[in-house]
Amino acid sequence: MASPDTLAAVVLAAGSGTRLRPLTAVLPKALCPVGTVALVDLAVARARTVTASVAVNVHAGRPLMEAHLEGAGVHVSVEEPVALGTAGALGRLRPWIDGRTVLVVNADAWHTADLAAFARGWDGGRPRLLTVREPALATWGDRAYAGAALMPWGLVRDIPDTPGGLWEVSWRTLRPGVDLELAGHDGPFFDCGTPRRYLAANLAASGGRPVVGAGATVEGELDRSVVWAGARVGAGEVLRHAVRASDRVTVLVR
16 A cells, blocks of 8 residues: 555545535535534545545535635645646646645545455555445446545656546546456445435434534434434424434434
8 A cells, every 4th residue: 555655645525516516505515514524524534534634625505615624734726716626636746746645525425335455455556446236336346336446657747737536537548457446335325415415314324313413403303314403493493314404404314
């Protein structure tokens, strides 16, 4: 495995979260909490099990993201005037990466994979992707990408500082078992890009119990629901399979 001194981590957190609306009208996607902890904080913590050198890219909700990350000990990469995508983010960060191999972590991917174990034994010669068995979303046989990848510097150094995705720029042309390595994860995984999957991630994190944020008021009944910090569920109200993001935004997941 590459040593922590020769490996950098990039947490991808710039997405607009269009599919997660209206929750992302309240908070940027990367700040939406799972188990009361912001997705970006969970991703940074996972990355830090591999290396202390972590960058986070920001675009959507930039003021809130920058305020949240202040003092977090991460390098903040601002993408303006447009978000650069999963590949362009690395292109923008090339001077900071500076010859190191890269652990790429999607902020909106919630899973229980041990990224230190994922990185262990990697020779740095070809990309290694974390995958789960999910035929409906599969890209390689029955395997789907699970939001974490190890990338050699030799591939990162040529990625342009322009909008683009890692699939289009790099992975699409690589052959599993030849110049691309697929590592399996058999535990839970949720792409928190939709309200349904976001709620499922929270319930997986809580063991099926309702999740209530700090300062929330719950006077009614909760059934497999999430209440964000500061929101209120009134007396006599029953919230089922729902996310209450604020007193004005509630998403019913059916």
